[in-house]
Amino acid sequence: MSPAKPLNISLFRAGWPRTLLIAALAILLGWLLSAVLPGYLVFLGTSAVVAMISLLGLGVVTGSAGMMALCQLSFAAVGAWVVSWLNTAGAPGGLMLWLPLGGLAAAAVGLLVGLPALRLRGVNLAVVTLGFAAAADLTLGKIQFPGTLSGVQVPRPELFPGDRRYFLFAVIILVLCALLVAFLHNSSWGRSWRFVAFSERGTASAGTSVTFAKLTAFAVSAFLAGIGGALLSGQVGLVYPTSFTTIQSLALYVLAIVSGSYLIDMAVLGGILWVLVPELLKRFGISQDWGFVVFGALGIQALTTGSNLGEDLRAWWWRRRLRRIGSTGPKKPLETSAAEAEQSVPSAAEVAQQTPQAAASTRLEPAAATPKPQSIDSEQLLKVRGLTVSFGPVSALKNVDLELSTGSITGLMGPNGAGKSTFVDALSGFLPQHQGSITLAGESLDSLSPAQRARSGLRRTFQQDRVPPTLTVGGYANFISRGKSDAEQLAQILAYFDCPSVEVQLARVDVGTRRLIEVAANVAAQPRLLLLDEPAAGLSHQEHLAFAQQLLRVPQEFGISLLLIEHDLDLVRSTCSNIVVLNFGEVIASGPQQEVLADRAVMNAYMGELETS
Numbered sequence: 001m002s003p004a005k006p007l008n009i010s011l012f013r014a015g016w017p018r019t020l021l022i023a024a025l026a027i028l029l030g031w032l033l034s035a036v037l038p039g040y041l042v043f044l045g046t047s048a049v050v051a052m053i054s055l056l057g058l059g060v061v062t063g064s065a066g067m068m069a070l071c072q073l074s075f076a077a078v079g080a081w082v083v084s085w086l087n088t089a090g091a092p093g094g095l096m097l098w099l100p101l102g103g104l105a106a107a108a109v110g111l112l113v114g115l116p117a118l119r120l121r122g123v124n125l126a127v128v129t130l131g132f133a134a135a136a137d138l139t140l141g142k143i144q145f146p147g148t149l150s151g152v153q154v155p156r157p158e159l160f161p162g163d164r165r166y167f168l169f170a171v172i173i174l175v176l177c178a179l180l181v182a183f184l185h186n187s188s189w190g191r192s193w194r195f196v197a198f199s200e201r202g203t204a205s206a207g208t209s210v211t212f213a214k215l216t217a218f219a220v221s222a223f224l225a226g227i228g229g230a231l232l233s234g235q236v237g238l239v240y241p242t243s244f245t246t247i248q249s250l251a252l253y254v255l256a257i258v259s260g261s262y263l264i265d266m267a268v269l270g271g272i273l274w275v276l277v278p279e280l281l282k283r284f285g286i287s288q289d290w291g292f293v294v295f296g297a298l299g300i301q302a303l304t305t306g307s308n309l310g311e312d313l314r315a316w317w318w319r320r321r322l323r324r325i326g327s328t329g330p331k332k333p334l335e336t337s338a339a340e341a342e343q344s345v346p347s348a349a350e351v352a353q354q355t356p357q358a359a360a361s362t363r364l365e366p367a368a369a370t371p372k373p374q375s376i377d378s379e380q381l382l383k384v385r386g387l388t389v390s391f392g393p394v395s396a397l398k399n400v401d402l403e404l405s406t407g408s409i410t411g412l413m414g415p416n417g418a419g420k421s422t423f424v425d426a427l428s429g430f431l432p433q434h435q436g437s438i439t440l441a442g443e444s445l446d447s448l449s450p451a452q453r454a455r456s457g458l459r460r461t462f463q464q465d466r467v468p469p470t471l472t473v474g475g476y477a478n479f480i481s482r483g484k485s486d487a488e489q490l491a492q493i494l495a496y497f498d499c500p501s502v503e504v505q506l507a508r509v510d511v512g513t514r515r516l517i518e519v520a521a522n523v524a525a526q527p528r529l530l531l532l533d534e535p536a537a538g539l540s541h542q543e544h545l546a547f548a549q550q551l552l553r554v555p556q557e558f559g560i561s562l563l564l565i566e567h568d569l570d571l572v573r574s575t576c577s578n579i580v581v582l583n584f585g586e587v588i589a590s591g592p593q594q595e596v597l598a599d600r601a602v603m604n605a606y607m608g609e610l611e612t613s
């Protein structure tokens with residue numbers, strides 16, 4: 001295996017010691033501010049911290065998981081309501097204990113509100129959450145918070161009685177919430193949120209439940225808002241519904257979009273803006289309600305440019321850093337990683353020397369030396385019987401039978417529209433309405449969801465790019481492989497496919513290399529069978545040749561069987577011992593490469609297309 005390529009990755013290394021140091025410094029800063037700021041600013045500061053915690057939550061559900069949730073302050077109201085109720089009920093424990101209870105109650109409500117998110121997306125989900133915010137608004141106006149009418153104030157913790165001390169308490173809670181978010185971001189939950197925002201199909205085919213990803217995002221977001229609301233009840237003593245109106249929820253959402261509050265520092269900045277803008281307006285004698293107009297204008301700007309403060313600041317920082325590296329540091333900036341990958345691919349001549357068939361013409365001829373079946377043992381692995389899929393009047397697959405043996409590489413070919421992708425979709429569980437049966441290693445897949453099929457050893461890659469640019473190579477590969485390969489194995493598999501190192505951000509990788517990373521990550525998941533849907537699209541000719549050699553050794557090196565859907569004849573010829581050809585949804589030929597490529601029906605169906613293309 002070729003060694004992992006050295007890349008400049010130090011910029012991405014954060015690590016927990018540094019995170020904990022920043023957390024300690026933030027608490028120290030909170031203590032300093034609580035000591036030196038004028039009393040009024042300390043009170044405003046606590047309000048800003050409450051907003052920051054709610055924004056952190058919005059960062060999870062909206063920024064990371066990509067769902068439009070417009071009821072964040074309704075969740076905060078749940079937290080505040082529970083604390084007020086526990087207080088009037090004389091519950092033991094005080095605010096220190098009630099705070100997490102308020103958060104948990106809000107999380108439970110968040111789970112319920114998140115249920116529609118399983119079926120709805122975009123504006124439809126926004127309407128549902130806005131409806132919930134309006135309903136909560138009306139209900140709170142009617143029932144009021146417990147204790148407000150009788151004037152029973154929520155007491156602050158004994159250790160943090162006055163406004164200054166309470167501000168410090170709020171900062172400590174903020175830091176704990178930020179640590180929780182940082183931890184979750186780096187966990188499989190956080191990756192599933194970023195994945196589900198990019199592609200629900202991609203998430204499911206990695207063996208992760210889309211339902212789980214969406215509901216955990218809603219619950220964590222509501223938990224944080226609930227903590228914020230509970231903190232507010234300790235700050236003001238008596239809570240009123242006017243702190244949690246629908247319009248304020250909307251404004252907070254806009255602020256999350258403008259600041260990019262999935263980034264922790266940006267949630268902090270957003271919280272400062274939340275109190276600063278109305279305060280400045282007040283100083284200039286302008287109604288604070290104009291603050292909503294200001295947030296609205298900033299939101300329009302952010303949505304039209306498709307960017308936010310956090311990303312802009314980071315892009316600026318990156319440019320500055322790369323300029324500095326360019327003048328003093330390593331000679332290769334990160335953007336050259338794709339070029340590095342190309343350098344490590346053997347030259348066409350080298351590969352042609354190893355595999356004369358790979359450099360052959362693109363005519364429909366068998367390879368001079370057909371790849372030998374790489375069979376580890378020739379047990380039957382996949383058995384498909386009578387697979388039939390219709391899209392309305394279109395019969396995409398008609399009664400397809402197919403069998404694959406363990407350790408084999410089989411090519412699935414056919415002209416455009418023949419039904420190849422439909423076959424892969426049906427196999428991987430995305431077309432549950434299909435007829436027929438699918439068995440993998442003796443286990444029926446028919447009643448399994450896509451995530452369950454992935455977990456039982458059937459993995460796939462996609463024709464379209466389903467690699468989220470928001471993750472690093474390592475984060476993505478970890479998520480896909482679900483712990484089936486340790487860090488060392490992961491690095492080796494990435495190096496085997498000439499991929500960039502784990503720390504590289506996927507946004508900085510070209511689309512062809514992302515394809516290779518997708519294949520490598522799925523190999524690291526150690527499935528029994530991997531379906532590759534046009535994996536070589538976007539690769540250069542040289543990379544194609546190298547890729548063919550890498551694929552050829554996959555069954556032996558990793559014990560994984562492959563079904564390769566490809567238009568590229570060179571790739572099919574140099575890797576697949578057996579070929580199945582579809583045309584108009586029917587199998588027109590299947591068997592050893594030599595026989596299938598010489599088959600007249602295949603020539604007619606496939607060559608006809610080649611000649612006209």
Ligand SMILES: Nc1ncnc2c1ncn2[C@@H]1O[C@H](COP(=O)(O)OP(=O)(O)OP(=O)(O)O)[C@@H](O)[C@H]1O
Binds near residue numbers: 395422
């Ligand atoms: N969601 C859908 N709704 C309606 N028709 C569909 C849908 N998906 C596929 N089809 C039709 O089913 C047939 C098979 O399509 P499919 O994408 O599986 O072909 P393919 O062999 O993968 O083609 P290509 O090589 O172009 O990717 C085509 O006629 C296509 O138009």
